[in-house]
Amino acid sequence: MVFHSAMFQQNGALSKPSQPSKPCKIDIIGAGLAGRLTKMALNWKWPTLDVKLVRSKQSDHASKTWCFHNGDLCPSTMTWLKPYISEKWDGYDVHFPKHRRKLESGYYALKSHDFFSKTDADLKESFIETPRNDADLTILTTGWPDGRPSTECGWQKFVGLDVTLQSPHGLSVPRLMDATVEQIDGYRFMYCLPWSETSLLIEDTYYAENSELNVDQIKARIVSYADAQSWVIKSIDRVETGSLPLPLSQPPLSDMTKSVTLGAASGLAHPITGYTTSILFRQIEALLSVTEPTTENFLKANRWETERLKSGFSYFYLLNRMLFRASRPEERYKVLQRFYKLSPGLIERFYSGETTGSDRARILIGRPPVPLLKALREFSIWSST
Ligand SMILES: Cc1cc2nc3c(=O)[nH]c(=O)nc-3n(C[C@H](O)[C@H](O)[C@H](O)COP(=O)(O)OP(=O)(O)OC[C@H]3O[C@@H](n4cnc5c(N)ncnc54)[C@H](O)[C@@H]3O)c2cc1C
Structure with missing residues (x-):
C-alpha cells in the first residue's frame, strides 16, 4: 500500500493516542459516513478533543453498501x-x-444499516441539532452537492438487491465484475x-452517459441473471440504487x-468509480497526522491533502474521456478487460x-481498445485543460 502523506511520514507513528495541548472545539456538519468516521477517528487520536456532530432532522440514511479495497x-x-x-x-x-481472474486482495464492506445503528449507540452524547456559536472549526461532511454536476461527466449507476436464495450460491469471494452479461447502456x-x-x-451496474435508472426494468434483469446462475430467489430483502457522477x-x-x-x-x-471511501480515509489520516489538533493545523492539512489528491486525479479524467468519449458504448468493457490483465x-x-508514473x-x-483517432482527440482536449 502506498501512502504519500509527507505530514504523516514526518510526524511518524499514529499508534499512540495523545492529548491536545490546548482545547479546540470542532463542529462536524453532516452525520453521514464521512462525518461519523471523522468524529470516531479524531477522538481515537485525541480522546478529550471536543467534537460534536450536527445532525439534521432530515438526515439522509438511504440504504447503502460501502465497499473498498485493502x-x-x-x-x-x-x-x-x-x-x-x-x-x-x-x-x-x-x-x-x-478473461477471467481471481485477485488475492482484501475487499471490505460496511452495511449502512449496521454502521448507523452501531455509531448511533457509540455517539449518543455527540449529536447536536445546530452548530455552536463558539466552535473553533467547522468540518463540512454534507454529502454530494445538490443539483447537476457542474462539469461534464459520465455516470456509474446501479440497482442492487440483497436476496436470500433457496440453496447456496457457491460464491466464496465477491464477483466484483461479471461483464459477460449483455452490454446495454454502456459498460454493464x-x-x-x-x-x-x-x-x-x-x-x-452501468457506466453510461446519463444518470437515469429504470429500477423495475433493472430489477427484472437481476432476477434473470440469478436465473442464469441457477440461483432461485426466495426473498428480496433490500434494494439499493445510486447514480454517481464520473467527471x-x-x-x-x-x-x-x-x-x-x-x-x-x-x-x-x-473519478473512475465515484466512490469516496479511499479518498475519505486519506483525508481523515491527513487530519490525524498533525502534531497539535489546532484549527490552523487542520485547515493546513486539509488543503495540503486536497492539493495532493487533486494533482493525482488529473490522469483519471483522461481515462474517463477514453471510456466515455473515445470508446464505443458496447465496446467499453474491452477497456476494463484489458486493465484486469x-x-x-x-x-x-x-x-x-x-x-505511480509507470x-x-x-x-x-499498447494497442488501445478504443478507436485511435477518437483517443487522440480526447487526449488533445484533456491536455489543453
Ligand atoms: C447507493 C450508493 C452506494 C455507494 N457505494 C459506495 C461504495 O461501495 N464505496 C464507496 O467508496 N462509495 C460508495 N458510494 C459513494 C459514497 O461513498 C456515498 O455516497 C457516501 O454515502 C458519501 O458519504 P458522505 O458522508 O460524504 O455523504 P452522505 O452519506 O451523503 O452524508 C451526508 C450527510 O449530511 C447530511 N446533511 C446535508 N446537509 C446538511 C446540513 N446542512 N446540516 C446537517 N446535515 C446535513 C445529510 O442528510 C447526510 O446525512 C455509494 C453511493 C451510493 C448512493
Missing part, C-alpha cells in the same frame, strides 16, 4: 475503522468475455457480494480556507487513486 487503507486506518466493518473477504473475481456488469451461504447482494475534468472545489471539507462534499470522489499491485494502486504509462501503453 489498498485503499492507510497504515493506521483499520485501528479506528475496524469496529464498523460488516464483511471482509480475502480476494475477488472478475469475469470478462475473454453484475456485482455480487456473498453475505452468507444463501444470501448475497446482486447489483446491476471528465476537475469539478470546482469548495473554499478550504475557513473550514475543512471531507467525503462527497469535498468534490473529491474517485495488469499486475495486482497496479490494480490496487489504481483503486486507491495512488497510481502505472499510468503501463495502463496506456
Whole structure:
C-alpha cells in the first residue's frame, strides 16, 4: 500500500493516542459516513478533543453498501475503522468475455444499516441539532452537492438487491465484475457480494452517459441473471440504487480556507468509480497526522491533502474521456478487460487513486481498445485543460 502523506511520514507513528495541548472545539456538519468516521477517528487520536456532530432532522440514511479495497487503507486506518466493518473477504473475481481472474486482495464492506445503528449507540452524547456559536472549526461532511454536476461527466449507476436464495450460491469471494452479461447502456456488469451461504447482494451496474435508472426494468434483469446462475430467489430483502457522477475534468472545489471539507462534499470522489471511501480515509489520516489538533493545523492539512489528491486525479479524467468519449458504448468493457490483465499491485494502486508514473504509462501503453483517432482527440482536449 502506498501512502504519500509527507505530514504523516514526518510526524511518524499514529499508534499512540495523545492529548491536545490546548482545547479546540470542532463542529462536524453532516452525520453521514464521512462525518461519523471523522468524529470516531479524531477522538481515537485525541480522546478529550471536543467534537460534536450536527445532525439534521432530515438526515439522509438511504440504504447503502460501502465497499473498498485493502489498498485503499492507510497504515493506521483499520485501528479506528475496524469496529464498523460488516464483511471482509480475502480476494475477488472478475469475469470478462475473454478473461477471467481471481485477485488475492482484501475487499471490505460496511452495511449502512449496521454502521448507523452501531455509531448511533457509540455517539449518543455527540449529536447536536445546530452548530455552536463558539466552535473553533467547522468540518463540512454534507454529502454530494445538490443539483447537476457542474462539469461534464459520465455516470456509474446501479440497482442492487440483497436476496436470500433457496440453496447456496457457491460464491466464496465477491464477483466484483461479471461483464459477460449483455452490454446495454454502456459498460454493464453484475456485482455480487456473498453475505452468507444463501444470501448475497446482486447489483446491476452501468457506466453510461446519463444518470437515469429504470429500477423495475433493472430489477427484472437481476432476477434473470440469478436465473442464469441457477440461483432461485426466495426473498428480496433490500434494494439499493445510486447514480454517481464520473467527471471528465476537475469539478470546482469548495473554499478550504475557513473550514475543512471531507467525503462527497469535498468534490473529491474517485473519478473512475465515484466512490469516496479511499479518498475519505486519506483525508481523515491527513487530519490525524498533525502534531497539535489546532484549527490552523487542520485547515493546513486539509488543503495540503486536497492539493495532493487533486494533482493525482488529473490522469483519471483522461481515462474517463477514453471510456466515455473515445470508446464505443458496447465496446467499453474491452477497456476494463484489458486493465484486469495488469499486475495486482497496479490494480490496487489504481483503486486507491495512488497510481505511480509507470502505472499510468503501463495502463496506456499498447494497442488501445478504443478507436485511435477518437483517443487522440480526447487526449488533445484533456491536455489543453
Ligand atoms: C447507493 C450508493 C452506494 C455507494 N457505494 C459506495 C461504495 O461501495 N464505496 C464507496 O467508496 N462509495 C460508495 N458510494 C459513494 C459514497 O461513498 C456515498 O455516497 C457516501 O454515502 C458519501 O458519504 P458522505 O458522508 O460524504 O455523504 P452522505 O452519506 O451523503 O452524508 C451526508 C450527510 O449530511 C447530511 N446533511 C446535508 N446537509 C446538511 C446540513 N446542512 N446540516 C446537517 N446535515 C446535513 C445529510 O442528510 C447526510 O446525512 C455509494 C453511493 C451510493 C448512493
